Amino acid sequence: MNLIPIEHARADMVLADDLRRSDNQPILASGTRLTDALLETLRERGVTSLSVRAEESVYVMDKEAQRQQVLERLSYLFRGNAGNITGQALFRAVYEYRMGAL
Amino acid sequence: MSTLSIDEVTRSVRQLPSLPAVVAQLLDLFSADNPDCAAIGHAFDRDQALAARVLRVANSPFYGMPGQVASVHNAIVVLGLRNLRNLTLAAAVTTSFPAFTSDWFDQKGFWQHSLAVAQGADVLALRAGMHQESAFTAGLLHDIGRLVLVTCFPAQAREAVLHQREQDCDTAEAEQAVLGLDHAMVGAALARRWKFPAAVQQAIARHHAAAGDAQAPDTLADLLHLADVTAHALDLSGDPHERVPRLDGGAWHRLGLQWSAYGAALRDIEQRSADAGRLLAA
Numbered sequence: 001m002n003l004i005p006i007e008h009a010r011a012d013m014v015l016a017d018d019l020r021r022s023d024n025q026p027i028l029a030s031g032t033r034l035t036d037a038l039l040e041t042l043r044e045r046g047v048t049s050l051s052v053r054a055e056e057s058v059y060v061m062d063k064e065a066q067r068q069q070v071l072e073r074l075s076y077l078f079r080g081n082a083g084n085i086t087g088q089a090l091f092r093a094v095y096e097y098r099m100g101a102l
Numbered sequence: 103m104s105t106l107s108i109d110e111v112t113r114s115v116r117q118l119p120s121l122p123a124v125v126a127q128l129l130d131l132f133s134a135d136n137p138d139c140a141a142i143g144h145a146f147d148r149d150q151a152l153a154a155r156v157l158r159v160a161n162s163p164f165y166g167m168p169g170q171v172a173s174v175h176n177a178i179v180v181l182g183l184r185n186l187r188n189l190t191l192a193a194a195v196t197t198s199f200p201a202f203t204s205d206w207f208d209q210k211g212f213w214q215h216s217l218a219v220a221q222g223a224d225v226l227a228l229r230a231g232m233h234q235e236s237a238f239t240a241g242l243l244h245d246i247g248r249l250v251l252v253t254c255f256p257a258q259a260r261e262a263v264l265h266q267r268e269q270d271c272d273t274a275e276a277e278q279a280v281l282g283l284d285h286a287m288v289g290a291a292l293a294r295r296w297k298f299p300a301a302v303q304q305a306i307a308r309h310h311a312a313a314g315d316a317q318a319p320d321t322l323a324d325l326l327h328l329a330d331v332t333a334h335a336l337d338l339s340g341d342p343h344e345r346v347p348r349l350d351g352g353a354w355h356r357l358g359l360q361w362s363a364y365g366a367a368l369r370d371i372e373q374r375s376a377d378a379g380r381l382l383a384a
Contacts, residue, residue, distance in 0.1 A: 077344055077345065079345065080272065084348050085351065090349050093365040096365055
């Protein structure tokens with residue numbers, strides 16, 4: 001399961017959990033396959049995030065979102081290498097490796 | 103502060119069990135110019151638990167012959183001598199300390215990291231034209247001093263771990279601040295007790311401060327430092343608070359590697375580290 005912002009949701013992703021309103025009224029059941037029309041409706045209703053099956057979220061998540069994710073994690077991992085030129089070269093090597101694998 | 107004296111730690115290291123004699127014998131047999139496969143088989147006969155563990159891993163799908171490796175002789179054929187040597191060492195070392203369970207030290211994550219550094223050191227040694235067996239051994243043992251501290255001085259080791267988390271600093275830095283010594287020095291003492299070569303002992307002692315003595319550079323320590331930093335950078339131990347130690351520029355340049363060649367090695371390191379993790383489940 002993967003909680004993602006609605007901007008990252010795409011048609012064909014499958015809900016991992018029931019989607020409910022803040023008063024707990026159901027909107028969509030777990031297992032529902034999303035469509036563009038459903039996503040539009042959810043945005044109109046003010047839904048900001050939803051849980052989708054992890055493997056599908058990774059598959060469909062666009063490359064830019066994945067790049068952001070890689071960059072954020074690497075920046076966190078390398079927090080002790082600030083100002084270290086060799087450490088920054090290592091950062092680039094690992095970043096390029098991760099992006100090449102996407 | 104709960105400082106430890108070097109004497110205290112040395113006494114504790116002396117009381118730790120030796121590696122089984124059969125392991126030292128096997129390492130000698132493997133490193134011979136023309137290894138005697140029959141003698142290797144006989145040596146394994148003396149430690150059936152070790153042989154069984156090695157065969158369980160040799161029978162994993164990774165080696166392509168699942169369920170078909172029935173004997174050490176088969177394992178030599180399927181794995182090759184160098185892989186069998188590394189697997190034997192890893193099987194012996196990862197069972198050399200009792201299981202330690204706590205909410206502040208993840209022993210499985212510790213071994214995952216050690217195996218990743220061993221594999222990384224092995225891969226990078228090939229690229230740097232260095233001795234791969236020494237690199238693998240040093241990689242496997244590089245943090246073993248942490249396990250000594252955790253096992254023999256749990257209260258002090260816990261304090262160092264909590265300090266490291268609070269300060270978000272490197273492990274060795276936290277140990278120096280709290281204990282007055284660090285795991286690299288303790289690990290080198292255990293490698294000495296276990297009679298590993300002097301080059302391996304020294305590389306373990308210097309893996310966090312590879313450039314510490316610019317007059318007497320040690321390329322095995324440099325390689326170990328790079329392999330350790332690489333394992334952290336590849337995020338291989340599953341620690342959400344993972345932190346990459348500062349890569350020493352002098353160590354990098356002394357190894358003579360190019361960034362393009364290094365980048366090309368990362369896939370191999372990551373893949374082999376994942377495979378090595380099977381040992382912990384065997």
